[in-house]
Amino acid sequence: MKYVEGENRGQLTxxxxxxxxxxxxxxxxxxxDAFVDGLDLEALGVExxxxxxxxxxxxxxxxxxxxYVYGYFNRxxxxxxxxxxxxxxxxxxxxxxxxxxxxxxxxxxxxxxxxALKNVFKAFVKLCMxxxxxxxxxxxxxxxxxxxxNSKDNCYNAEIxxxxxxxxxxxxxxxxxxxxxxxxREPDAVVLTKAQIKAVVEELRSRKEKYRGFLKELTxxxxxxxxxxxxxxxxxHSKDGFHCSYNVxxxxxxxxxxxxxxxxxxxxxxxxxxxxxVENTKAILEVETIEAVADKxxxxxxxxxxxxxxxxxxxxxxxxxKRERIYAVEYVENEIxxxxxxxxxxSNIQKCIHAGVLPKCYEGTAIEVEVRxxxxxxxxxxxxxxxxxxxxxxxxxxxxxxxxGSVYASREACRQCQTRCTDSNSNSRKEVYFGPNTEYVxxxxxxxxxxxxxxxxxxxxxxxxxxxxxxxxxxVILRIKEAPEKIHQRMCxxxxxxxxxxxxxGAHYVLCKGKEKVTxxxxxxxxxxxxxxxxxxxGTKAILAAIRG
Numbered sequence: 001m002k003y004v005e006g007e008n009r010g011q012l013t014x015x016x017x018x019x020x021x022x023x024x025x026x027x028x029x030x031x032x033d034a035f036v037d038g039l040d041l042e043a044l045g046v047e048x049x050x051x052x053x054x055x056x057x058x059x060x061x062x063x064x065x066x067x068y069v070y071g072y073f074n075r076x077x078x079x080x081x082x083x084x085x086x087x088x089x090x091x092x093x094x095x096x097x098x099x100x101x102x103x104x105x106x107x108x109x110x111x112x113x114x115x116a117l118k119n120v121f122k123a124f125v126k127l128c129m130x131x132x133x134x135x136x137x138x139x140x141x142x143x144x145x146x147x148x149x150n151s152k153d154n155c156y157n158a159e160i161x162x163x164x165x166x167x168x169x170x171x172x173x174x175x176x177x178x179x180x181x182x183x184x185r186e187p188d189a190v191v192l193t194k195a196q197i198k199a200v201v202e203e204l205r206s207r208k209e210k211y212r213g214f215l216k217e218l219t220x221x222x223x224x225x226x227x228x229x230x231x232x233x234x235x236x237h238s239k240d241g242f243h244c245s246y247n248v249x250x251x252x253x254x255x256x257x258x259x260x261x262x263x264x265x266x267x268x269x270x271x272x273x274x275x276x277x278v279e280n281t282k283a284i285l286e287v288e289t290i291e292a293v294a295d296k297x298x299x300x301x302x303x304x305x306x307x308x309x310x311x312x313x314x315x316x317x318x319x320x321x322k323r324e325r326i327y328a329v330e331y332v333e334n335e336i337x338x339x340x341x342x343x344x345x346x347s348n349i350q351k352c353i354h355a356g357v358l359p360k361c362y363e364g365t366a367i368e369v370e371v372r373x374x375x376x377x378x379x380x381x382x383x384x385x386x387x388x389x390x391x392x393x394x395x396x397x398x399x400x401x402x403x404x405g406s407v408y409a410s411r412e413a414c415r416q417c418q419t420r421c422t423d424s425n426s427n428s429r430k431e432v433y434f435g436p437n438t439e440y441v442x443x444x445x446x447x448x449x450x451x452x453x454x455x456x457x458x459x460x461x462x463x464x465x466x467x468x469x470x471x472x473x474x475x476v477i478l479r480i481k482e483a484p485e486k487i488h489q490r491m492c493x494x495x496x497x498x499x500x501x502x503x504x505x506g507a508h509y510v511l512c513k514g515k516e517k518v519t520x521x522x523x524x525x526x527x528x529x530x531x532x533x534x535x536x537x538x539g540t541k542a543i544l545a546a547i548r549g
Contacts, residue, residue: 019098022090028073029091031531031540034547036066039123045116047109059101064109065120066095072528075505077521079107110520111512117520121262121527125284128258128534131546135255136285138486141277141294142494143249143270144502146522147509148233150244155235156226161215168208175201230513234266246510246518249273250526251281251292252493258533259497259526260285264519270297274314275306282311288344289361291315293483293490301325308478309353310346313365315483317490320415322482328420328446329353329476331371356476366481372420373474376445378453379460380408380432388432391445391454392417396432405435419447420475446475501525 023029041049041061048058070092071082083103086092110117128134179197218226227233227244236245247270249263261281267273278292289311298304299319305327307314318325332354340348342360352359356371378391387408388396394413398406414429421443422430432441442460445453502508505525512521534543 019090019093023094026540027091028531028535028540029070029095031535031543031547032066032069032073033095034544035124035127035531036062036069038547039065039120041065041116044119044123045113047112047116059099059105059109061109061113063096063099064101064106067092067101067106068110068117068524069527069531070095072505072507072524073531077507077511077524079103079110082106110524111517114512114516114520117523121523121530122284124527124530124534125258125260127543127546128256128530129285131534131538131542133256133258133534133537134253134260134285136253136287136290138254138291138293138489139251139260139278139281140254140490140493141249141251141274141292141298142490142498143247143265143273143297144498145236145238145243145245146248146502146507146518148227148230148244148246148518149510149513150227150229150233152235152242152244154228155244156211156214156218156228157224157235158215158218161211161218164211165208165215168204168211172201172204172208175204232266232513232515234268236268246515248522249277250494250497251277252497254293254489254493256533256537257493257496258530262522262526264515264522266515270294272298272300272303274298274300274303274316275310275312278307278312278314279310289313291365291486293486293493295487295490301327304480305478308367308480309350311344311349311361313362313367314480315366315486317487318482320412322416324482325480326416326418327478327480328422329369329478331356331474331476333474353478354476356474366483368479368481370477370479371474372446372448372477374444374446376419376447376451376453377456378421378443378445379456380434380441380443381454382434382439388434389454390417390430390432391421391443392419393452393454399431402433405433405438408432408434418477419445419451419453420477421445446477497526497529501529505529 039062046061046065048061051057067082067086071077071085076082076085080103083101083106086096086100125134175197179194179201214226218224225234227235230244233244233246235242236247238245247265247267249265249270250259251261252258253260261277261284263273263277263280265273274292274294278290282288282290291313292307293315294317296317296319298316304314304316304325332351334351334355336352336355336357341352341357343349344359344361349359349361353369356369358367358369380391380396381389383389386398386406390396390410390413392413394410394417396408396410396413399409400407409429409431411429434441440457440460442456447453501522505528507522507525510518510521512518
């Protein structure tokens with residue numbers, strides 16, 4: 001029996017092969033080709049989108065963009081490797097018409113079109129929206145660290161620089177002392193000559209001036225870190241230690257698992273980034289309200305409240321709270337019409353919440369609002385063990401001594417308290433002062449009638465502050481309840497894109513320097529992820545039909 005035999009290399013053919021015949025109808029290369037050809041590169045801000053009338057003709061930016069999208073789609077990010085593939089890859093013969101651009105030309109395209117490549121990512125998101133792939137109901141927000149082009153040895157802060165300066169001063173003193181010792185030794189016993197020691201000291205002094213310059217630069221800029229190779233990156237803590245990195249934020253659609261938006265930051269933590277990321281996602285998905293889910297790293301009471309006030313339902317995993325977050329919001333009396341209640345405009349949402357009315361867009365979510373009047377009388381009472389029992393029967397501990405008395409407080413008790421004892425809207429802990437002969441401090445509560453409170457002793461005297469006219473008689477209590485099923489769903493949504501891009505595609509480190517160029521580079525990685533997922537969901541023919549239609 002014979003083996004299956006191939007064609008003879010020296011055999012001439014009457015009709016040459018057509019590259020088109022080597023690319024099947026289902027090949028993703030056809031999607032890349034049609035998608036890039038359908039883009040308005042001039043509107044996206046791509047260089048040389050319109051060729052000049054004079055000079056040497058440049059490469060068509062469409063061809064270079066196709067090359068990069070294909071490369072990231074197939075886990076090839078290096079410009080040198082892409083150049084190699086142009087000379088041997090049949091799919092690239094089809095895409096580029098057998099062009100073989102130099103690696104410098106390829107690398108310069110990515111470097112010079114940083115802003116435009118983010119717009120290309122957005123253009124594919126719009127295409128997926130046209131296909132109806134984004135459900136736009138729930139998004140999962142998460143952050144991950146991507147290594148920057150900067151070693152740990154080229155990263156400095158004030159503490160490191162001061163230690164280096166101290167060590168250099170000690171070494172200079174040691175070498176100068178040694179120089180004096182060498183002068184008293186016999187010529188045959190000298191280990192280092194005076195000239196050699198002098199050279200070492202000069203080198204140390206030169207290094208000292210360099211570190212002083214770094215320290216001055218840190219002081220002038222106000223930054224806490226100085227990175228020499230990539231100044232916009234930061235040294236961050238990750239699972240495998242400290243590394244110079246970028247903190248990459250993504251927003252993943254709950255229905256399709258497609259990435260809707262991403263942001264590149266150099267913040268060490270995710271705290272305070274939720275609203276910024278979700279607002280950008282709302283803009284690209286063209287929605288007024290959306291529900292977001294995030295992990296404990298996004299715990300920021302101010303940021304979460306800001307989300308609620310701007311049409312975002314923030315389901316953030318509980319870090320300090322237990323089952324719900326409670327906010328005291330200023331009450332503003334207003335007549336809310338049905339039109340205002342049904343509106344998703346942030347100004348109308350805020351108006352409803354301040355009036356104690358739940359906006360229609362928050363019905364059925366974890367958000368609740370309630371108006372409470374200052375109607376219930378109670379007190380803080382001092383215990384024999386030098387603690388204080390608050391009106392809600394929680395324990396406050398001694399915070400500090402003030403004059404002859406003491407101040408008591410508990411952040412944990414106030415954080416979870418549903419019945420407020422102050423008209424302050426800062427949601428900070430209540431600090432209660434007890435004088436030397438004080439056993440109780442009366443207080444008027446914002447609570448429900450009939451609620452069980454710490455009783456006020458009979459015959460207690462109310463202070464003058466009870467009769468202040470500037471005190472708010474009503475207060476809005478805003479609650480955001482825990483949503484464990486959505487918190488659990490977050491892991492399935494946000495972790496998969498990061499795992500795929502970082503470890504399957506090998507993009508756990510970036511090749512470019514600076515936030516703008518890193519944004520472009522990761523835009524290509526996330527575009528490739530979305531492209532693969534969209535093809536798996538609806539197939540190449542449906543995507544091609546949407547592009548051409």
